[in-house]
Amino acid sequence: MEMNGSNSNLQSDNKQEAVKNPGDETSGSTAQDESWMKLVNLQLLSNELECLICSSLIFDPLTLPCGHSFCRICLTRAFDFALKCPTCRAAVYMDPLSHPTSVALKALTQQLFPE
Structure with missing residues (x-):
């Protein structure tokens, strides 16, 4: 022993x-x-780099003023229910369809995960 x-x-x-x-x-x-x-x-x-709404790799990412990022389509659907960040519930005053894509985040996801 x-x-x-x-x-x-x-x-x-x-x-x-x-x-x-x-x-x-x-x-x-x-x-x-x-x-x-x-x-x-x-x-x-x-x-x-995962969307906190769909739990997939973030696609066409948007970053809200609070700093949380989501897929554009996921955020658009979430805003149908409330104009708040789905993570921290901070009020959001923007249209996800006209908000610019987070270019750096998009480039990073495409480089690391080219699928």
Whole structure:
């Protein structure tokens, strides 16, 4: 039983060493690890670029004065019920059909997710 405890401590020490020396070859930094991290980062970005109404990648994005962004069509439908931000409920005085597209957000989604 003590072997498991010692083994666990050894694994913990190795993990701490890997964190201390990220550039060191013994840290376990491999191409596979880097690939996995890129995938994780892409998933995090995907979550941030998700329309909070339809839960899909934001399409033809509009950013409201409160800073929340949605698909143009989703926001148009939401405004049929109330002229408020669907997330924070701040009053909105704009027409989503004539509001300009968030160009930077659109370019980012197209570059990262060209589908």
